[in-house]
Amino acid sequence: MRWVVPPLALGLIRLLDWSWRYQEFHRERLESCLSSSRPLVAGFLHGRTFALLRSMSRPRNGRWLSMCSKSLDGDAMARIEERLGFEVVRGSSGTDGLQAIVDLIKRVRRDPGLGSCLAVDGSRGPRGRVQGGIISLAQRTGGVLLPITASAKPAYIFSRAWDRTLLPLPFARVTIVYGEAMEVPERLTSVQFAALVTELETRMLALQAEADGYSGQGDPLPVRSS
Amino acid sequence: MERQEIFQRIGTVIGESAHEDVDWATATEETTIESFGFDSLAVLDLLFDLEGEFGVEISAEEILNIRTLGELVTFLEGRLRR
Secondary structure (H helix, E strand, C coil), rough: CCCCCHHHHHHHHHHHHHHCCCCCEEEEHHHHHHHHCCCCEEEHHHHHHHHCCCHHHHHHEEEEEEEEEECCHHHHHHHHHHHHEEEEEEEEEEEEHHHHHHHHHHHHHHCCCCEEECCCCCCCCCCCCCCHHHHHHHHCCCEEEEEEEEEEEEEECCCCCCCCCCEEEEEEEEEEECCCCEECCCCCHHHHHHHHHHHHHHHHHCCCCCHHHCCCCCCCCCCCCC | CCHHHHHHHHHHHHHHHHHCCCHHHHHHCEECHHHHHHCHHHHHHHHHHHHHHCCCCCCCHHHHCCCCCHHHHHHHHHHCCC
């Protein structure tokens, strides 16, 4: 199954993408970051991965390093992302996750033109709750963190998934919204670190609400910090 | 590199990496790294700063398995001998 599912899923994503119509808001924020020499860290909500995946894999949207968990699901996702053009580092939580952050940092340092993208709420959530790893990643790779999110209508929401994964349906209008870039200093006290986590969380939730507003896609359980 | 020199250079690194003020004067080889306020993410700062200071590679698992300054000195001695 692990050899069959990824190609099928990839085919499905490409087919769906062919049918989707994209609209982007605040694209100049991404382009400003891409045109600078500083490596970029893109943060997004885990549940909006599918809606963002194909868009972010396009060459005009940069080159990206991503992280996938060391699980069967992660295996499948890693294969799909690699076929789409992402470079993938494996790891999720605990020591593995920390090593993955280390690997991401070292990889970006070797190739500053490579951006890294990470789900801000991690691989297990809670949904919308920013984990500190993305701040650490931005600290050590150039200090620019760009929140990005997506919405779509019509879309199916996997309501039993912890992240309420949103999958745009065929011929959906997919809305991509870029947030304002955040500067992350290399040196932070624990109080400053916590403040940045809170700020990113606030910005992500507002960005998600903005995207859902543009798309007209309401979630019966909108993302909120618990 | 002598053990004492390694210990002192670790002190310099910890002073820069720690997110809180560090009282190195009272530190001994039995002092734990955790006592300097390094949680699981802050230890990343220590990892990279040690790599920069000593010119060695350290994995996340290795740094997380080191509990005391003495263990860190022993680890770096071994890594530097390679």
